[in-house]
Every structure is written in C-alpha cells, then in structure tokens.
Amino acid sequence: MSMFLVRSFDDPKGYIELNRPDGTLPRTSSESYVPWGVSTHGKIVYAKTGEHTGWRGGTGQHRLRPYDTTVSQNRRRQCQSELGVMILNNPSFTAKAVSKVSNAMRLYLQSQDAATAMACIYKQIGHYFYTGGRFGFGRISESKKDDIGVDGVWRGIMQALLLGRLDQKMSIHDAIGRKVLPVLKGGQLVKYTNLATVVRQDWFDDPTRRGRVNAPVRAPVTTKGGISKLDTPAGGTVAQGRNRGVDMFSRDLHRTRDKDADAYYDDADARNLLFGAGISGTTGTLLQAGIAFGKLTAAEDLKQYTLAIIGYLVGGGMHSYHETMAVASKVGVPYNPGAFETSMPESFRRSGLYTAWRANFYDIVVLGATHWRNNSGYLPSHLNKELTSPA
Known part of the structure; x- marks a missing residue:
C-alpha cells in the first residue's frame, strides 16, 4: 500500500490522499499523472495529466510550491x-556480478609468471592504491607504494579483489583493464579492445x-x-x-x-x-573489463554490474x-x-x-x-x- 498526494480542485488543501495497494499511480491513455507541486514538508503532489498546467498554491501549512526545473534537478x-x-x-x-569479475581477474593474474605479474601490478597500478598521500577513491592506503614493496602491493590488491569494499573492487577492475591487461595480454584483450568502439567515442x-x-x-x-x-x-x-x-x-x-x-x-x-x-x-572502461573478464552477458549480471558502477561513480x-x-x-x-x-x-x-x-x-x-x-x-x-x- 502506497499513499500519494494528488491535486484536488475541491479540497481546500489543494490535494487529497490517494491510497494505491499496488504502489503505483495509473498510467494509461485515459489516466496518468505527473509531479506538480511540493508541500512544505517536501512531499510531492501529483496532478492528473491535463490538470497539471494551472497553479493554485494553497495557504498556511498547506502551502505548495511548483514542481519546476530546480525542484526536478534537486530531487x-x-x-x-x-x-x-x-x-x-x-x-x-x-555481489554475484562483481564477484565473477574479481574472481576472473585473480585467476588471470595467478596464471601469469609470478614475478612478471607482480612487477606489472606494482609498476602499472600500485600508485593508484598506495597513493603517497593522494585521495583517489577506492585506494587501499595513503602510504607510498615504495614503502609497501612489490610483494605488499600484490598481496594488498589481490586481497582487496576478494574482501575489499565495493569502491576498491571497482577501482581495481578499472585499473587492471586499462593498465595491466595491455601489458600482460591474453584472450581477454581482444574482447576488451573490441568493446572500446561500442562504449567510447x-x-x-x-x-x-x-x-x-x-x-x-x-x-x-x-x-x-x-x-x-x-x-x-x-x-x-x-x-x-x-x-x-x-x-x-x-x-x-x-x-x-x-x-x-x-x-x-x-x-x-x-x-x-x-x-x-x-x-x-570510466563507465565504459569498467564495462569493458567486466564483460571481458567476467563474461557478463546475462541481463541480470549486466544490470548488477552497472548498479555497482553507479555505486562507485554516483555514490x-x-x-x-x-x-x-x-x-x-x-x-x-x-x-x-x-x-x-x-x-x-x-x-x-x-x-x-x-x-x-x-x-x-x-x-x-x-x-x-x-x-x-x-x-x-x-x-x-x-x-x-x-x-x-x-x-
């Protein structure tokens, strides 16, 4: 059950409460609604399409303000x-989609010559996660990577892929796709490169x-x-x-x-x-990495991974x-x-x-x-x- 405030020409408040068991307002050819006003308590008042063009703002505690450009963007x-x-x-x-990508990246790195992979991680992306005082989102530490060393950077990134926060995992996914994959190469590089023409201009x-x-x-x-x-x-x-x-x-x-x-x-x-x-x-390079490594083709997986990107970038x-x-x-x-x-x-x-x-x-x-x-x-x-x- 959801309650909506709906414009009324008869009620002195200027609106009535409309309870909808299915949690939706009607949206048909004969009846649909659009946001119309905002109450003093920040509640949205909806108006039936065709009744939304005029304005009557009410008074006192029932005073309304128009739902305009500024309200729309702030909301x-x-x-x-x-x-x-x-x-x-x-x-x-x-978790399902993000784990597919993280696990595939761990396997990819572990399948490389160990010394080569560790040196590549350290050189190409270590400074993104051991930042030397910089404030990159998804960092592991503000210590310098030189103070952590090749082994420490490797362990930190591999552990964060498994147990890190979502922002850390997404940052690592992006960095491995952009900076590590072109160096270590592999079958994933073809898919990653081909997708670039789809998601970037x-x-x-x-x-x-x-x-x-x-x-x-x-x-x-x-x-x-x-x-x-x-x-x-x-x-x-x-x-x-x-x-x-x-x-x-x-x-x-x-x-x-x-x-x-x-x-x-x-x-x-x-x-x-x-x-x-x-x-x-960054959305594009993350989707390139997610699809190339995690083989995210099912609709639910793509939606989950996109939602993780929204968490990382919008959040x-x-x-x-x-x-x-x-x-x-x-x-x-x-x-x-x-x-x-x-x-x-x-x-x-x-x-x-x-x-x-x-x-x-x-x-x-x-x-x-x-x-x-x-x-x-x-x-x-x-x-x-x-x-x-x-x-």
Whole structure:
C-alpha cells in the first residue's frame, strides 16, 4: 500500500490522499499523472495529466510550491545520491556480478609468471592504491607504494579483489583493464579492445569537445556521498575522503561543436537531466573489463554490474546517473532516460530498501522520464551561439 498526494480542485488543501495497494499511480491513455507541486514538508503532489498546467498554491501549512526545473534537478540529485551510497553500503545487491569479475581477474593474474605479474601490478597500478598521500577513491592506503614493496602491493590488491569494499573492487577492475591487461595480454584483450568502439567515442577524451571545464574553486576533500551540493544533507557519507568529480568540474558552455556531443547534451537538456562531470568514460572502461573478464552477458549480471558502477561513480560523487547510464545502454542495459525502474536488477528490486527508495522518489524512479516538461530551456546546439565552431 502506497499513499500519494494528488491535486484536488475541491479540497481546500489543494490535494487529497490517494491510497494505491499496488504502489503505483495509473498510467494509461485515459489516466496518468505527473509531479506538480511540493508541500512544505517536501512531499510531492501529483496532478492528473491535463490538470497539471494551472497553479493554485494553497495557504498556511498547506502551502505548495511548483514542481519546476530546480525542484526536478534537486530531487534527481537526492534520489541518485541515496541510490549510489545505498549500493556502496549494501554490496550484496551486486555481489554475484562483481564477484565473477574479481574472481576472473585473480585467476588471470595467478596464471601469469609470478614475478612478471607482480612487477606489472606494482609498476602499472600500485600508485593508484598506495597513493603517497593522494585521495583517489577506492585506494587501499595513503602510504607510498615504495614503502609497501612489490610483494605488499600484490598481496594488498589481490586481497582487496576478494574482501575489499565495493569502491576498491571497482577501482581495481578499472585499473587492471586499462593498465595491466595491455601489458600482460591474453584472450581477454581482444574482447576488451573490441568493446572500446561500442562504449567510447572520440569526444569523450577531448577537452575542447567533452563539455566540462575545471571548477573555479578547488574541490575539497570530503566524505560526503553522492552528487548533491556540499551544503545539503542528502547522500550520507562514504568510507573515504576524496575529491568529488561533481565539485572538480563544471559545464563548459563554450565547448567546441561536435555532432555526437551535441546530440548527447541536447537530449539531456531536453529531459532536464543532470550535469555531473560530463559523460562517463570510466563507465565504459569498467564495462569493458567486466564483460571481458567476467563474461557478463546475462541481463541480470549486466544490470548488477552497472548498479555497482553507479555505486562507485554516483555514490562516489564522480558522475550523475545519466552520465553513467547513457554509456551502459550501449551494451544492452535497459534505460529509459531519466527513469530507473527498468534498469535495476532483481537482486535490488526484491529488497525492502528498493521499495522504500522507490516510494520516497516515485517522481524520479518511475516518472523521471516525464521531466522534459520541467526542462530549463537550454538552446539546442545548432542555435546556441555560445558554442565554439571547430577549426
């Protein structure tokens, strides 16, 4: 049983309570609903499509504010932040898929000549996990790798693949795919390389076209989870202080025009989706590693692994949900831009945590694809004179 607040022209409050045993609002050709207002207690008021255009805000304790562009984006940040941190704190939801990749990587490394593999791990990725005081998310220690030694770095990374936190495992998966596999080679390299053309495009790595610039203020080291603003309570905390990507970058309003980048930003703007730190290249390299090593082809496995990526990147504050899912959809993960339900694995959807999160953010989880009506009116790229034409 779920209770929704629904606009009413007759009730003096301006809305009524509607109890729905199935936990959903009707969504048919004759009756459907969209987010319309917000109460003083932060509760969402829905209006029947066709009755959502006028505004009557109520008075006193029943005063409402419109569900507008700002509300839509703030609700997205809260929803995505809570999801990401929840996944980091509850690794059982993604354990099956993540374990397949971790175990396959351990076997791959153990099958190599021991001295060669250990030296490669130390040289190529040891500094990502024994950071010498740097604050990379998923690090094992802030000690210098030189102080830990080749054997210590090897043991630490192999143990973290087995017993580490989710952020550590995902960071290791990415590093092994990007830095170790091209050196040690093997059958996985062919699949990894072939997938690169599916999940990445040239503009992802071009600073003039990617659509982000360094933020004007240096990003602080923080344990704040998710992508909500630093001065808001949403999101909780994560295990490590780090620089969040959403604090390090801001949108480049003068990026160089590019056909594919234009299409990405125009679609996101039309749907009132969030800019976090630009489209996620890390999502692509993680999916390359996951599929190449873990042979993740079943729909549930892909959804679980994508949810682990969301925990790592969205919970870690590095990217928005859309910046991740726009890439994951390229390998077949279902995604209705702006909404969540069809993208979530059954391991999560069967849980009480999912039920509560969905109820709290029904306007986003279920109806997030309707927020084109709340978009902020960005000019489409072909009309935007602020963009830079290519040389």
